[in-house]
Amino acid sequence: MSDIYCKAPWTSTTYMPGGKFTPCCSWHGDHFDSPEQVREVVGGAFLRGEIPKECMGSCPPDKPGWRKMFQDYPTDLVNLQVHFLDFRNNNLCNLKCRSCGPVLSTSWASELGHQVIHLHEETELSDIDLTHVQQIYFAGGEPLLNPQHYQLLEKLIAAQLQPRIMYSTNMTVLGYKNKHVKDYWSKFDYISVNASIDAVGKIAEIVRSSTKWSQVEENIAWCKSQSHIQLSYAPVISAINIWWIDQLFNYFLQQKITQQAFQPVLANADGPEGLALIPWEFRDSLIAKLETAPYQHENISRAIEILRTQDATAGWWKFVAQQLMMDHVRDEGWFDQLPVQQQVYKKIFKNG
Numbered sequence: 531m532s533d534i535y536c537k538a539p540w541t542s543t544t545y546m547p548g549g550k551f552t553p554c555c556s557w558h559g560d561h562f563d564s565p566e567q568v569r570e571v572v573g574g575a576f577l578r579g580e581i582p583k584e585c586m587g588s589c590p591p592d593k594p595g596w597r598k599m600f601q602d603y604p605t606d607l608v609n610l611q612v613h614f615l616d617f618r619n620n621n622l623c624n625l626k627c628r629s630c631g632p633v634l635s636t637s638w639a640s641e642l643g644h645q646v647i648h649l650h651e652e653t654e655l656s657d658i659d660l661t662h663v664q665q666i667y668f669a670g671g672e673p674l675l676n677p678q679h680y681q682l683l684e685k686l687i688a689a690q691l692q693p694r695i696m697y698s699t700n701m702t703v704l705g706y707k708n709k710h711v712k713d714y715w716s717k718f719d720y721i722s723v724n725a726s727i728d729a730v731g732k733i734a735e736i737v738r739s740s741t742k743w744s745q746v747e748e749n750i751a752w753c754k755s756q757s758h759i760q761l762s763y764a765p766v767i768s769a770i771n772i773w774w775i776d777q778l779f780n781y782f783l784q785q786k787i788t789q790q791a792f793q794p795v796l797a798n799a800d801g802p803e804g805l806a807l808i809p810w811e812f813r814d815s816l817i818a819k820l821e822t823a824p825y826q827h828e829n830i831s832r833a834i835e836i837l838r839t840q841d842a843t844a845g846w847w848k849f850v851a852q853q854l855m856m857d858h859v860r861d862e863g864w865f866d867q868l869p870v871q872q873q874v875y876k877k878i879f880k881n882g
Contacts (some may be wrong), residue, residue, distance in 0.1 A: 534607065535581055536589065538596070539573030541603035544616035545653060547633065547671070555616055555669065556596050559584030565610055577607065603664070611662050615693075618669040619653045621646075622676055625700055626739040628770045628856060628864070629728070629803050634671060637740060641859070653678055660691055669698040680709045687717050696722040698764065700738060701746045712752075715759065722760045723753055724793065728771045730781045736862045737771050750785070763787060767833055768797035769807045769849060773869050776819045783824055792825040799836045806842035807849050812870050813837045850874065 538553040543565045546552055550561030553572045559582070562568045575582050581591065589595035603613040623635035632639035639646045655678065666682070673679050674697070686693070695718050704711050715721045727746065729737045734746070753761045765771070765778060782792065799806045808816065820834050853864045865871060 535576045535579075535591075536585065536597040537600040537603060537605050537607075538614075539569045539576065540605040540607055540610055541600050541612065542614040542616065543568075543610070543612050543658075545619040547619065547621040549619075549652065554596050554600070554614075555618070555667070556588035557584055558587050569610060573607070599665075612659060613662055613664045615658070615660070615663050615666045616669070617666060617676075617679065617682060618671065618673070619678065620676060621671040623671040623700075624675060624702060624740060625672070626860070627700075627728075628737055628739065628853070629766050629768055629797060636671070655681055655685060658682070658685075660686060660689060660693075663691070663693045665694045665696060667696045667698070672700055672703065673697055674699055674703050674711060675706045677706060677709070680706070680714065683714045683717075687714070692719050694720045694722065696724065698724045698726060700741070701725045701727060701749045702741055703745075704749050704752065715756070719758060720760070721756075721758060722762070724762050724764045725750065726764055726766070728765045728768075728778070729774050730777055733771070733774050733777070733867060736864050736867065739856070739860055739862065762791040762793050764793045764795050766795045766797055767805070767829065768803040769805055770803050770853070770864075772805065772808075772816055772819075772833075774867075775816075775823075779819075779823055779825065787825075789825055792827060794827055794829045796829040796832055796836075799840050800842040800845075802845070802849065802852075804842060805833055805836045806840035807845045808837070809843055809846055810841075811873070847878075 536553070542554055544552045544554055544557070546561050548561070550563065551565050551568055552561055553568050557572075562571065572582060589597055594601075600614065605611060621632075621634050621636055621639070623630075623637055626635060626637045626641060630638060632642050632644045636646045638644075666686075668676070668679050670676060683695075695715075701723075726738075727734065731743050734743050735741045750761070753759050763782060765775075767775065771778075797803045797805070817834055817837050820830055820837075823830055850865070856862065857864050857866070865874075868874065
C-alpha cells in the first residue's frame with residue numbers, strides 16, 4: 531500500500547457534464563478543465579502530504595472508500611495512466627428524480643427553464659487512451675441515453691479490449707435511437723448494472739418522475755435473463771422515499787435479490803433530502819422499518835443512527851413545501867401518498 535493518500539489523480543479520469551473533470555466521482559468541489567489540472571492540483575496536494583477538503587466528505591482518512599481500488603493500480607505518480615475511466619460527460623436524462631436536479635438531468639433543467647447541457651458529441655474520444663483501462667463506469671444523467679457511451683463501447687470492441695463495464699442506470703431504457711445494449715453487452719465478458727430504484731409501483735413513478743414502472747420491471751427481467759450481467763440495486767435512502775422503504779424491501783425479496791446485490795446509497799444527513807430533516811415524532815416507525823429490514827448494509831445502520839441522533843428538523847417545512855410544489859407542477863401526489871399526511875397537515879395549521 532502506497533503512502534500516497536489516493537492514487538486517483540494518476541490512475542483515474544472522470545468526465546463530468548460541462549466538459550469538466552474530477553479525480554473521481556466522490557470529489558465534492560469545483561471541477562477541473564483537464565486531467566492534467568487534476569494531477570497538478572489534487573495529485574500535488576497528495577504528494578505534499580495534504581488532503582484536500584473536497585475528499586474528506588466521501589473518503590475520510592479512517593475509511594478507504596474508493597481509494598482502496600485506486601491504490602491497487604500501478605503508477606509512477608508522475609504520468610496519467612488510466613486504469614479506471616468514469617464516463618458521465620453529460621446530463622442527458624429522461625427523468626426528474628426528486629433527489630436530483632438540473633445539473634445532472636436535462637429533464638429537470640428543461641422544467642426549470644435552465645440552460646440544458648448537451649455535450650454528448652463534444653468529448654473527443656480519440657483523446658481517451660483505453661490501453662490500460664481495467665474498469666469503465668458509465669453514469670449520468672442516464673448513461674444509456676448517451677450516444678458517446680455507445681461509441682466508446684464500439685472503440686473497445688474494435689480494439690478487442692475486455693475491461694469490467696459498470697453502469698449506474700435508472701432502468702427505464704436499454705437503448706437510444708437505433709442503438710441498443712443488447713447488441714453491445716454480448717461482446718463483453720462482464721457487465722455490472724447498478725439499478726437506481728428508490729421505490730416500486732406508483733411511488734416509483736412519483737419519486738423518480740417520468741418513470742414507467744412496467745418498463746422498469748421489463749428491463750430488469752431482461753437483465754436477469756443474461757448470465758454475464760451482474761445486477762445490483764442501489765436505492766437512495768432519503769426523506770423522500772423512506773416512508774415506503776418496507777415496500778421496496780418486499781419487492782427485493784420477491785425478486786430474490788441477494789444480500790450482495792443490495793447496495794443502498796444514503797442521502798447526506800443534513801442535506802435538502804436528508805433523514806435528519808424528519809420530525810422526531812415520525813422517526814420510531816421508520817427506525818422499526820430499517821431494524822427489521824431483510825437486508826443488512828452499512829448504510830442501513832447509518833440511517834438508523836442518523837434517525838436516532840441527528841437533528842436538522844429546522845429544514846423540514848422547506849422540504850415539505852418543495853415536495854408540494856413538485857406535486858402541483860407535475861400533477862403528482864407525493865404528499866397524498868405520505869403515510870403521515872394527516873399528522874403533517876394538522877401540524878401546519880396548529881403552528882399557523
